Amino acid sequence: MAGKPKLHYFNGRGRMETIRWLLAAAGVEFEECFLESKDDMIKLQKDGVLLFQQVPMVEMDGMKMVQSRAICNYIAAKYNLYGKDLKQRALIDMYVEALMDLNELLMAHHLQPADKKEQHLATIVDKATNRYFPVYEKVLKDHGQDFLVGNQFSRADVQLLETLLMAEECKPDLLAKFPLLQSFKARTSNMPTIKKFLQPGSQRKPPLLEKDLPKVMKIFY
Amino acid sequence: QFEEEFIEKKEDLEKLRNDGVLLFQQVPMVEMDGMKMVQTRAILSYIAAKYNLYGKDLKERAWIDMYVEGTTDLMGMIMYLPFQPADTKEKNLALIIERATTRYFPVYEKALKDHGHDYLVGNKLSWADIHLLEAILMAEECKPDILSAFPLLQAFKGRISNIPTIKKFLQPGSQRKPPADEKFIATVRKIFNI
Numbered sequence: 059m060a061g062k063p064k065l066h067y068f069n070g071r072g073r074m075e076t077i078r079w080l081l082a083a084a085g086v087e088f089e090e091c092f093l094e095s096k097d098d099m100i101k102l103q104k105d106g107v108l109l110f111q112q113v114p115m116v117e118m119d120g121m122k123m124v125q126s127r128a129i130c131n132y133i134a135a136k137y138n139l140y141g142k143d144l145k146q147r148a149l150i151d152m153y154v155e156a157l158m159d160l161n162e163l164l165m166a167h168h169l170q171p172a173d174k175k176e177q178h179l180a181t182i183v184d185k186a187t188n189r190y191f192p193v194y195e196k197v198l199k200d201h202g203q204d205f206l207v208g209n210q211f212s213r214a215d216v217q218l219l220e221t222l223l224m225a226e227e228c229k230p231d232l233l234a235k236f237p238l239l240q241s242f243k244a245r246t247s248n249m250p251t252i253k254k255f256l257q258p259g260s261q262r263k264p265p266l267l268e269k270d271l272p273k274v275m276k277i278f279y
Numbered sequence: 280q281f282e283e284e285f286i287e288k289k290e291d292l293e294k295l296r297n298d299g300v301l302l303f304q305q306v307p308m309v310e311m312d313g314m315k316m317v318q319t320r321a322i323l324s325y326i327a328a329k330y331n332l333y334g335k336d337l338k339e340r341a342w343i344d345m346y347v348e349g350t351t352d353l354m355g356m357i358m359y360l361p362f363q364p365a366d367t368k369e370k371n372l373a374l375i376i377e378r379a380t381t382r383y384f385p386v387y388e389k390a391l392k393d394h395g396h397d398y399l400v401g402n403k404l405s406w407a408d409i410h411l412l413e414a415i416l417m418a419e420e421c422k423p424d425i426l427s428a429f430p431l432l433q434a435f436k437g438r439i440s441n442i443p444t445i446k447k448f449l450q451p452g453s454q455r456k457p458p459a460d461e462k463f464i465a466t467v468r469k470i471f472n473i
Contacts, residue, residue, distance in 0.1 A: 110349050110352075110382055110386060127348055128344030128347075131340070131344050132337060132341040144325060144329060145314065148322075151321030151324055151325070155318035156303045189303055190303065193303060
């Protein structure tokens with residue numbers, strides 16, 4: 059009865075990528091149904107399977123889940139990636155919400171027109187190196203453990219790795235001043251499920267390029 | 280019960296930042312149970328779970344999360360309205376009304392219709408109900424008759440507003456804040472440099 063989770067989205071990162079990371083980290087195999095055109099989107103909407111007429115949508119455990127945060131919360135809790143109590147959960151949520159903010163910024167980078175790219179990169183470098191990365195570097199330094207929260211692998215670690223890798227795609231030496239984040243990156247990348255997800259041919263998606271944007275926009279607008 | 284410390288000028292925000300109490304240099308920040316919590320959703324999730332407003336199992340939690348994210352999106356649109364350029368206000372207001380009446384409210388109306396219970400999830404008061412009431416009241420401030428096509432939401436609004444703690448919060452003199460006025464907008468612009 060229970061098949062693999064089925065992901066409905068376009069063939070790119072967007073708001074589905076964090077969900078792909080979490081499932082992969084938990085060792086859960088999943089299928090994907092890609093939206094290629096506006097007609098695909100309209101069909102899903104007409105079929106009444108999108109609660110708020112939007113994707114991501116993930117069919118899982120008898121539910122048609124929408125809203126990326128709701129989906130991530132469910133997967134994290136189901137696969138024990140959400141800490142052991144309320145306070146650990148709160149800490150994980152704080153870390154993860156900030157990473158989502160930074161992710162939005164990073165994702166937007168490859169879509170910037172050529173004349174705006176440099177200034178956008180400056181904003182990324184400023185926020186990443188002054189607001190976000192110092193926090194995670196300090197967390198790892200203060201407790202000296204391998205994982206961000208509760209000395210146990212959680213979604214915060216998965217999402218931090220996802221973000222660190224995306225940051226390096228924008229600027230390869232962005233982690234230069236953060237030695238603990240560098241070793242975190244190496245260590246976490248080596249975990250078997252994650253290592254597998256980082257191999258070529260996995261369901262991890264590449265960055266969206268400016269030339270692909272028109273096709274994606276047509277699906278949604 | 281809770282206390283509030285208001286940021287009135289830029290220096291107040293700078294002081295909080297310099298004191299090192301804002302994890303990502305941002306507010307909201309809530310001091311609670313020995314933590315200095317930031318990130319709205321993190322704070323809300325903690326409060327909901329602590330006070331049994333988050334359902335009884337993972338699946339109820341998922342439904343609450345889905346509903347709450349929907350009302351968050353709608354309230355987000357309304358919240359930013361005062362800060363948009365004057366020439367786009369009318370268009371944005373029209374979009375809010377359209378989204379409320381064609382994308383969001385129908386979902387909650389249908390949820391209540393399908394199970395016939397008083398509350399959105401699990402036949403019990405949850406964060407989703409409180410959030411929906413807040414969204415309904417904010418939407419009515421945009422257009423007073425915005426619920427005209429949604430009889431169950433009207434009944435829901437009446438019912439939830441009457442819950443003692445909520446009724447108290449809706450009285451004048453409570454800590455509930457009024458809609459943004461010109462003075463508030465100017466203050467916010469100054470504090471956050473926008």
